[in-house]
């Protein structure tokens with residue numbers, strides 16, 4: 001059946017990246033080190049001992065990368081600012097050279113009619129702030145608002161959309177509970193405090209924006225719909241816990257002014273009482289919500305899985321990516337509808353969606369064919385269109401990622417780019433997925449029909 005997949009006229013077609021994953025030269029021009037600078041130098045933390053020292057060298061090649069975005073027809077680009085480039089100690093002294101880099105990037109984007117969406121925090125906390133307790137210190141709400149204000153004042157006239165935090169759940173779970181990401185702690189008493197301070201910092205940046213910003217500010221969360229593996233009461237309860245932990249932990253506080261009850265059950269005596277006076281800050285109204293969607297999880301009760309007591313059941317009948325994430329596009333439609341139902345009708349963007357699949361290390365005859373990624377993008381864009389047809393106010397889609405990059409603890413071993421990067425020569429080659437996405441953009445989605 002050939003459906004009409006045209007998207008609304010003003011729909012944004014974008015791609016996303018983050019600073020530490022692509023920029024390289026993390027200490028150039030007076031930048032202060034981040035927790036990722038430290039973490040990637042800690043033996044055993046990153047596959048193959050990789051670091052972000054060079055990454056894709058976007059710091060020096062940004063202009064050519066913007067030309068590439070223009071050739072692909074992107075109408076928006078989501079990137080993050082490295083906090084330590086503009087405030088090397090995290091607070092106080094502003095580093096003009098660091099600001100100048102983002103200034104030039106924004107101007108280049110605008111010159112090509114590509115609307116910047118800027119993320120303030122994509123996991124690279126200044127190391128100097130980690131030394132003061134990082135996300136465990138309640139003062140971080142003020143530190144973050146101070147940094148946000150510097151960014152708003154220098155770029156705010158030209159940036160129509162701001163994101164406070166990228167995926168607070170990952171900051172807490174990966175950084176402080178399970179420890180696979182920087183700063184690598186593993187502590188159930190820290191995790192709830194980190195969550196609470198992330199929410200307060202988010203609210204403080206939103207307030208700072210309201211004082212002087214003219215455009216839009218929102219938050220990006222990663223959501224993974226949970227499906228019970230069976231109808232047993234144990235599996236159903238485990239699914240609820242997993243859902244509260246991952247999908248409601250940040251949205252319930254912001255939109256409903258409370259934490260899900262299940263968090264107290266999960267953390268037990270490690271769950272603290274937070275001051276009631278924090279809630280107005282956390283609930284500061286936002287203009288849009290960004291959703292990062294990669295996969296779903298079929299969930300069963302697993303008493304030994306600390307602390308949520310739930311585990312994913314692999315679904316061998318479905319394709320999986322190189323990250324071993326199940327490909328399940330229908331859950332993207334479902335999650336967008338769920339937000340509308342639970343939190344109300346609000347503007348949304350898919351701020352990340354994409355897949356790591358095996359790609360050859362270098363181009364063959366100038367081409368990289370990645371049929372699985374083409375298929376992944378097509379099916380997820382169709383699922384996004386389904387949500388719009390069912391009334392979701394979805395305003396844009398950002399493929400993750402523009403470029404193959406430093407995939408955190410996996411180093412350069414997992415390729416998510418629609419543009420291939422040869423990590424020996426740093427040469428860029430648009431993959432067939434980039435060419436396909438370009439066609440989709442040029443046809444406003446019509447190219448999603450057929451096949």
Ligand code: BGC
Nearest residue numbers: 018166167170222292352407
């Ligand atoms: C993050 C990206 C990451 C991607 C793939 C998201 O959680 O925002 O930084 O590269 O997932 O793992």
